[in-house]
Amino acid sequence: MYQKEAVDQEARIERMKQEGKDEYDIKKQHEVLGESMMMIPDCDKRIKAAYHELKNLLDAQTDAEVLASKEVKEALELLEANVPAT
Template sequence: MDDQRIKQIKIRTGVVKRLTKEKSMYEKEVETLEARVNKLKEEGADEHDVRKQTEVLQESRMMIPDTKKRLKTACEELNQMLQKDSDLSEREEFGQAKEILELAQTALA
C-alpha cells in the first residue's frame, strides 16, 4: 500500500518539477525573443523578418499562462496528496515532494 502511494507522490512531484522548469524556460525564451525583435527593429531589418519574430514571441508569451495554469493544478493535486498521506512524512520522497512544491509555489508567486 505504501509503495503505491509513494509511487504516486513521486509521479506528481515529477510533474510539478517539470512544469516549474517549463515555465521558467518559456519566460527566458520570451526575454531572448524580445531582445531579438528589438535588435532587428534597431538594425532596420526586413519587415517580414521582424513580423515573423514577433509572431514567435507572441506564441511563447501565450504559453506562459497555460503553463502556469497546469502548474497550479499540479501543485494543488500534490498538496492534497501530501495532506492525505501525511503518515508517510518520514519518507525521503515525501520531504522531496514538499521541497519541490515550495519551489513551484514560489515560481507561481
Template sequence: MRMDGLVCKRLVKEEISYTNEAKAQEEKVQRMEAQAEDFYVLRKQKEVLQESKMMVPDCHRRLAKAHADLLQLLETEEDLAESEEYKEARNVLDSVELEG
C-alpha cells in the first residue's frame, strides 16, 4: 500500500510540474514571437512546447491508473483499515483530485 500511495503522490507532483513547464514554455514562445526572434530558434521552442503539452495528458493517465489501483487495493484490504499504512494510503487517495 505504501508504494502505491507514493506513486500517486509522485504522479501528482509530476503532473503539476509538467503543467507549469508547459505554461512557462508557452509564455516564452509568446515573448519570442513578439520580439520577432529567429525563425529556427522559435520553431525549436514551439517543438519543446508541444512536447511539454503532450506530457500532461500522459501523466494524468498514469495518475488515474495509479489512483484506481490504490482504490482497488484499499477496497480489497479493508480488514487492515486500522493500520498506519492503510490510513496513509486513504489520505493520499482522498487528496488526489482527478479531473477530466
C-alpha cells in the first residue's frame, strides 16, 4: 500500500507543478512522499519476517490432523505463491 501511495503521491506532485500550485503546498506533498518512501523498507522487512515465521511454524508442525486442515493447506499455498524476494 505504501508503494501505491508513493506512486499516487508522485503523480499528485507532478499535477500540482503543472497546475502552478503554491511551492509551499508542493513542498509539503514532497514531505508526505518522503514519509511513504521511508515506510516501504520497514514494511518489507516486517512482511519477510512474518512470512518466515509462519513458514517455520508450519514446517515444524507434525500433527497430521492439523496438516490436513483446510487452513494449513491454504496457508502453504499462499506461502508458496508469495515467496518474498530476499
